[in-house]
Amino acid sequence: MNKQTQDKPAPYWNPLIAGILLGIVLLSTFVVTGHGLGATGFTTRLTAWFGMHLLPVATNANEYLGGMVEEGKPLDAWITWQVVGVAFGALVSAFLAGRIAIKLDGKKFLGGSKRPVTALFGGILAGFGARIAAGCTSGLGLSGAAVLSLAGFTFLGTFFAVGLVASRFMKEEK
């Protein structure tokens, strides 16, 4: 590693290269597991896990989360290991590229000093929406489109259309 790469972050990969490598990972996942990659399968189970420990009666009685805590192990699923892997892989990549920096990012385009509010509100919308669709950008958009599913293409269509419109309302800080 030369001096320059230690001083400033390494450049991001060319999108074509990154896309092909992501395609290889996605294809391998289908070959090994029969399904694609995901994310909110885990956050839903994590929500059930918190519920089981903090509000056990209400969580057990809940129609949506109750089934996941029946056996007492809501996190016992492939998607949990996959998301733990995502976190670890991202950490290794960011570390090797010199891109780890503790900061509140995105202020310039996403709300300025109100950035914590936009991050929280955006997360709530995405978390709620992913449960209606039973999937997120990875699970339904990326993986669903790779198997040519109508649900995957539909998800991507409204995802990008509404994202484009919503983005017009975010004021850029000069």
Place this chain on the structure above:
Amino acid sequence: MGAILSGLLLGGAFGFVLERAGFGNPNKLTGQFRLTDWSVFKVMFTAIVFAAVGLLILEQLGIVDSGSLFIPPSFLGAAALGGALVGAGFAIGGYCPGTSVVGLMSGRMDAGIFLIGLLIGTIMFAGIYPSIESLTTLGEIANADSLPELLSVSSLSIDVAMVIAAVGVFALGSWMEKKSRGPVSSQEI
């Protein structure tokens, strides 16, 4: 391969590639919606086309059984509504669920806040689930789960159309990137 090992390895590769592509960076991710940085479209289209063509080849070779692949059911109203909310959440919050994990691991506090929001959104959904359960099965197309089934065409013809669309996305995206401030680099604050 054991489930734990395959999850960790495939997930690890997923996270590594997302971070390398710059998808832990909310400025880069939302640049797609400002049409100044087309990396999200380029990477996603390439990966989808690569995996779709790859699956077709592996099916022909008898390595993958198409009947054993998970195809999400055609609740298109639910997919459209959920896609709209995740898209709005992405544009406002700066991440989608998977990329927020990548953002957090590179030290971004806003990504951690987004993740907390995800959990709150899930709790809100679960809390009112009985009254909105019908939304999750909205707009069912009963006779087809995939585009080739719906149109009665081969998977190959859809794959060819997607390759052409992907080339178009690269051409359009690169042209619009040149006309605007262009892709967000790793060295911008």
